[in-house]
Amino acid sequence: MMYTIGFLVNPVAGMGGAVGLKGTDGLVLEAIRRGARPRAGARAVLSLRLIRETPFHFLTCSGPMGEDALRDAGIPDTSVDVVYPAPGTTSSDDTRNACREFAARGADLILFCGGDGTARDIYDVVLDRIPVLGIPAGVKMYSAVFAVTPEAAAEILLVGPPSLLKLRDAEIVDVDEEAYREGELRTLLHGYAKSPYRPGLIQETKQVFENQDEERAKQGIGKFLADVIRGTPETLYILGPGTTTGAIAHELGIDKTLLGFDAVKGGRLIAGDLNEQRILEMLSCGGRARLVISIIGAQGSVLGRGTQQVSPSVLRKIDVENVIVVATPHKLAETPLLFVDTGDRELDREFGEYLSVVSGYGIAQRKRIGRGTVQEK
Amino acid sequence: MQTKILLDEEEMPKRWYNVLADLPTPMDPPLHPQTKKPVGPEDLAVIFPMELIRQEMSPDRFIDIPEEVRDVLRLWRPSPLYRAHRLEKALKTPAKIYYKWEGVSPAGSHKPNTAVPQAYYNMKEGVERIATETGAGQWGSALAFATMLYDIECTVYMVRASYTQKPYRKSMMQVWGAECIPSPSTKTNAGRAMLEKDPDTPGSLGVAISEAVEDAATHGNTHYSLGSVLNHVCLHQTIIGLESREQLARVESYPDVVIGCVGGGSNFAGISFPFAGDKMTGKHPDVDIIAVEPASCPTLTKGLYAYDFGDEAGLTPIMKMYTLGHDFIPPSIHAGGLRYHGDSPIVSKLVHDGVMRAVSYHQTEVFDAAQTFARSEGIIVAPETSHAVKAAIDEALKCRKTGEAKTILFNASGHGNFDMSAYDAYYGGKLVDYEYPDALIRDALKRLPTVP
Numbered sequence: 055m056m057y058t059i060g061f062l063v064n065p066v067a068g069m070g071g072a073v074g075l076k077g078t079d080g081l082v083l084e085a086i087r088r089g090a091r092p093r094a095g096a097r098a099v100l101s102l103r104l105i106r107e108t109p110f111h112f113l114t115c116s117g118p119m120g121e122d123a124l125r126d127a128g129i130p131d132t133s134v135d136v137v138y139p140a141p142g143t144t145s146s147d148d149t150r151n152a153c154r155e156f157a158a159r160g161a162d163l164i165l166f167c168g169g170d171g172t173a174r175d176i177y178d179v180v181l182d183r184i185p186v187l188g189i190p191a192g193v194k195m196y197s198a199v200f201a202v203t204p205e206a207a208a209e210i211l212l213v214g215p216p217s218l219l220k221l222r223d224a225e226i227v228d229v230d231e232e233a234y235r236e237g238e239l240r241t242l243l244h245g246y247a248k249s250p251y252r253p254g255l256i257q258e259t260k261q262v263f264e265n266q267d268e269e270r271a272k273q274g275i276g277k278f279l280a281d282v283i284r285g286t287p288e289t290l291y292i293l294g295p296g297t298t299t300g301a302i303a304h305e306l307g308i309d310k311t312l313l314g315f316d317a318v319k320g321g322r323l324i325a326g327d328l329n330e331q332r333i334l335e336m337l338s339c340g341g342r343a344r345l346v347i348s349i350i351g352a353q354g355s356v357l358g359r360g361t362q363q364v365s366p367s368v369l370r371k372i373d374v375e376n377v378i379v380v381a382t383p384h385k386l387a388e389t390p391l392l393f394v395d396t397g398d399r400e401l402d403r404e405f406g407e408y409l410s411v412v413s414g415y416g417i418a419q420r421k422r423i424g425r426g427t428v429q430e431k
Numbered sequence: 432m433q434t435k436i437l438l439d440e441e442e443m444p445k446r447w448y449n450v451l452a453d454l455p456t457p458m459d460p461p462l463h464p465q466t467k468k469p470v471g472p473e474d475l476a477v478i479f480p481m482e483l484i485r486q487e488m489s490p491d492r493f494i495d496i497p498e499e500v501r502d503v504l505r506l507w508r509p510s511p512l513y514r515a516h517r518l519e520k521a522l523k524t525p526a527k528i529y530y531k532w533e534g535v536s537p538a539g540s541h542k543p544n545t546a547v548p549q550a551y552y553n554m555k556e557g558v559e560r561i562a563t564e565t566g567a568g569q570w571g572s573a574l575a576f577a578t579m580l581y582d583i584e585c586t587v588y589m590v591r592a593s594y595t596q597k598p599y600r601k602s603m604m605q606v607w608g609a610e611c612i613p614s615p616s617t618k619t620n621a622g623r624a625m626l627e628k629d630p631d632t633p634g635s636l637g638v639a640i641s642e643a644v645e646d647a648a649t650h651g652n653t654h655y656s657l658g659s660v661l662n663h664v665c666l667h668q669t670i671i672g673l674e675s676r677e678q679l680a681r682v683e684s685y686p687d688v689v690i691g692c693v694g695g696g697s698n699f700a701g702i703s704f705p706f707a708g709d710k711m712t713g714k715h716p717d718v719d720i721i722a723v724e725p726a727s728c729p730t731l732t733k734g735l736y737a738y739d740f741g742d743e744a745g746l747t748p749i750m751k752m753y754t755l756g757h758d759f760i761p762p763s764i765h766a767g768g769l770r771y772h773g774d775s776p777i778v779s780k781l782v783h784d785g786v787m788r789a790v791s792y793h794q795t796e797v798f799d800a801a802q803t804f805a806r807s808e809g810i811i812v813a814p815e816t817s818h819a820v821k822a823a824i825d826e827a828l829k830c831r832k833t834g835e836a837k838t839i840l841f842n843a844s845g846h847g848n849f850d851m852s853a854y855d856a857y858y859g860g861k862l863v864d865y866e867y868p869d870a871l872i873r874d875a876l877k878r879l880p881t882v883p
Contacts, residue, residue, distance in 0.1 A: 282871050415760075416759055417865060418867065418868040
């Protein structure tokens with residue numbers, strides 16, 4: 055069966071970075087004025103030329119929004135259908151419209167070249183219905199749909215037909231560009247896309263059985279924490295966002311919000327989608343409370359990304375000791391360092407040098423906590 | 432500057448040392464898995480030869496090593512004791528480090544020390560076939576070697592995670608004529624049940640023991656053999672410590688610190704029991720005895736001291752020991768031989784009573800230590816042994832700080848020549864520092880057998 059890839063390039067992605075703009079949203083003209091040149095197309099070619107021998111069928115957009123890169127990579131015209139005419143100046147509307155077209159024409163996967171903004175626009179249209187894979191070209195790439203390099207994106211696609219690709223949940227995060235330019239990283243979890251990965255790119259040897267299947271690892275974590283929660287019926291648990299914490303809720307048979315913080319006690323959901331104020335109110339009732347959070351985004355952020363509800367005052371009330379971090383071995387293999395950014399440096403330091411991250415049933419991994427500013431990919 | 436301290440073949444110990452004789456308080460008895468009553472010799476006779484059952488329960492301080500067994504042990508025993516001059520220099524420590532090198536046996540580890548007598552006693556009883564389990568393959572290959580000597584068939588259930596990590600261990604068993612099956616297998620009820628529960632399980636020693644015990648109990652003229660944990664296994668390994676004590680005496684020395692790695696506890700028992708005896712009888716009350724285990728499977732440092740099954744399916748007697756729960760499947764660390772949920776009941780008791788102490792280390796730091804050792808002493812040790820190396824290095828570095836010239840003895844239990852994939856993972860930055868989240872595990876429901 056022919057494998058259909060919807061392919062698009064955000065031609066202006068990454069232009070702001072080179073000229074010190076920390077993002078290009080709404081600033082394309084300023085970036086060009088500062089001498090920025092389009093780079094996304096060239097990044098896409100690095101990836102595409104590695105798959106030109108593979109009989110994929112591409113749906114794409116005209117000119118710099120896809121067609122040019124495919125041609126420059128040597129992909130034969132016969133494998134390419136231009137299904138969306140791109141205007142001279144493209145915008146996020148064009149990304150969204152192109153994706154609607156790809157979806158309507160039955161794309162098996164969307165391959166794009168861009169940054170966090172592009173990932174968010176695609177996700178808004180396809181949600182988790184079509185797998186998404188990013189060739190990194192943006193200024194910021196905190197979302198987890200990006201391959202490590204353009205070449206790595208090609209390697210993932212070369213694993214085989216869609217049925218053989220392993221999919222995992224990948225966070226789409228919003229970065230507040232205004233704040234980011236002021237040197238403050240403020241992010242919000244936007245949603246969870248499905249993204250393919252090649253197990254070999256994450257871990258090479260087959261000996262680590264726990265790593266074979268992310269869903270299985272997630273179930274293990276879910277079962278373990280569900281047993282812990284049932285075994286401590288007096289403790290209030292605040293479950294953070296994500297599909298790994300979602301697996302805990304699933305084991306308990308409760309409905310948890312995907313992106314919010316929910317309160318659980320004695321194995322039962324007692325409140326959903328809490329804001330900081332509500333969490334503080336619940337904590338003021340006394341008794342032990344534990345916070346269960348997962349690692350957000352591809353850069354190993356434990357707190358501070360999409361977790362604004364858990365403010366420093368919330369954390370001080372709960373106590374660092376009672377923070378349980380969960381993550382699949384896959385996620386941990388990709389994140390050599392973890393970052394704790396509560397917004398309160400002193401509190402950050404209380405987490406110490408290492409975090410013990412629960413990664414399976416009765417299994418944890420020790421991970422080092424990185425210090426200083428979060429590095430971009 | 433003497434490096435190797437060697438004994439003549441005739442100086443090989445003629446008796447094993449039974450530490451049970453010197454315990455200040457008696458052991459809690461093993462209990463029958465069904466009746467929960469103390470196990471009697473007749474309960475064990477189905478799977479063990481009578482002489483081993485006698486040794487398991489013997490109150491005698493010394494037990495003779497049969498001359499026929501000593502004849503076989505002569506192939507590599509007495510094993511050398513090394514003074515680690517080069518390691519000491521690399522560490523700039525005033526400590527004197529000695530290591531007992533058990534990697535010289537045919538199978539490359541301490542395991543043949545008990546495999547040979549076990550096979551011998553089975554042969555004496557006319558047993559035709561032995562089933563066993565193996566973790567990293569050290570025990571399986573040792574028993575394959577020993578059963579071959581006495582013309583006994585041998586079936587080895589090898590923990591699946593290690594079976595794929597160390598394919599050459601399987602080849603060794605084949606050379607010596609044994610059959611090696613990855614566990615869980617479809618050959619036993621215990622294996623099939625485990626596969627049904629989790630088809631992708633890495634397996635565990637607990638599951639493999641269940642399979643081997645079931646195999647022995649359901650096949651004619653087949654016995655079971657265990658490579659660690661049990662008293663008679665620890666007894667056979669005491670030849671290591673007895674030789675070491677004699678070798679140190681030749682250079683007029685006695686250790687301040689004795690170190691071994693612990694999975695089920697047999698090599699540690701081997702190096703340490705004679706010294707623990709000296710400690711309990713007041714001859715050397717100050718000797719510091721350290722059991723070293725992986726942080727991912729920290730039975731002695733974080734387990735419960737309680738009655739538990741020795742295997743996953745609950746077929747073995749219930750033993751009082753440190754345990755992480757018989758259904759705990761440890762993560763697939765490279766030191767496969769240390770992936771056991773329980774520990775020798777004697778070692779457990781001695782740790783519990785404060786005669787010995789236990790420490791745990793993460794995987795990466797243990798390989799760092801193995802590299803330091805290989806780059807000073809030359810020998811590439813097994814990942815299991817690396818744990819002992821790490822503790823010895825840490826003790827020696829403490830001496831550098833305090834200026835004390837302590838004598839440190841550790842058991843270098845086996846070579847790592849079949850563990851190159853583990854070293855590859857180390858150099859590739861792929862080692863995961865697994866931990867055991869004990870506080871959380873205590874909160875989750877524990878499934879220990881209820882003992883009246």
